[in-house]
Amino acid sequence: MELASTDRPYRLGILLSGRGSNFAAIAESIRTGRLKGVEIAVVVSNVAEAGGLARARELGLPTAVFVSKGRKRAEHDADVIACLREHQVDLVCLAGYMRLLSQEFVAAFPHRILNIHPALLPAFPGLEAQQQAFDYGVKVAGCTVHFVDEHLDHGVIVLQRAIPVEETDDAHSLAERILDEEHLAYSEAIALVASGEYEIRGRRFVKRNR
Numbered sequence: 001m002e003l004a005s006t007d008r009p010y011r012l013g014i015l016l017s018g019r020g021s022n023f024a025a026i027a028e029s030i031r032t033g034r035l036k037g038v039e040i041a042v043v044v045s046n047v048a049e050a051g052g053l054a055r056a057r058e059l060g061l062p063t064a065v066f067v068s069k070g071r072k073r074a075e076h077d078a079d080v081i082a083c084l085r086e087h088q089v090d091l092v093c094l095a096g097y098m099r100l101l102s103q104e105f106v107a108a109f110p111h112r113i114l115n116i117h118p119a120l121l122p123a124f125p126g127l128e129a130q131q132q133a134f135d136y137g138v139k140v141a142g143c144t145v146h147f148v149d150e151h152l153d154h155g156v157i158v159l160q161r162a163i164p165v166e167e168t169d170d171a172h173s174l175a176e177r178i179l180d181e182e183h184l185a186y187s188e189a190i191a192l193v194a195s196g197e198y199e200i201r202g203r204r205f206v207k208r209n210r
């Protein structure tokens with residue numbers, strides 16, 4: 001995945017609330033050169049104890065914590081927006097960030113916020129998507145990387161990866177196999193967006209022919 005050369009690396013701001021395996025996969029893609037011309041400018045969490053934050057510190061990346069509990073959404077988001085701007089972030093990547101963004105946040109980074117969701121949207125938005133899909137009895141499951149808009153799990157889809165649901169699966173094994181796909185999908189989607197070689201037509205993300 002190679003990007004058009006620019007003056008400086010394309011800068012990611014990662015937002016997470018938990019273990020941060022998607023963040024770690026992105027960091028690993030950058031480290032191994034699978035994702036070129038991209039760097040992580042800052043890792044931000046709304047949860048001080050998030051495992052992903054500890055991993056970011058181990059990797060020597062800039063981190064910031066803005067605890068969201070008990071704060072008004074707009075005030076909390078204003079702090080996060082200021083931090084992302086201070087770190088000159090080009091693209092915000094939600095990686096298990098379990099908090100809805102305010103309209104002001106979405107407007108501050110138009111078509112510059114990605115989210116990963118562990119289902120093939122528009123099926124199974126919201127929490128515990130893998131369990132929802134398993135309980136529904138789907139035969140194909142997967143993950144979606146999409147731009148964030150003002151609605152939950154709703155914006156323009158950048159890419160999806162699908163896997164078959166096996167007879168032997170339970171919700172846990174299915175979630176694990178979806179997570180493996182997430183780890184591939186997110187870096188691929190970031191490379192596509194960072195390349196700038198796309199158009200958004202209505203709800204469709206269309207790659208430009210090089």
Ligand code: GAR
Pocket residue numbers: 016018019020021022023052095096097116117118126127128129153179182
């Ligand atoms: C991932 O499965 C991600 O798709 C999901 O949270 C998990 C975070 O894992 N996000 C959502 O459900 C958002 N609606 P991670 O912290 O190991 O990356």
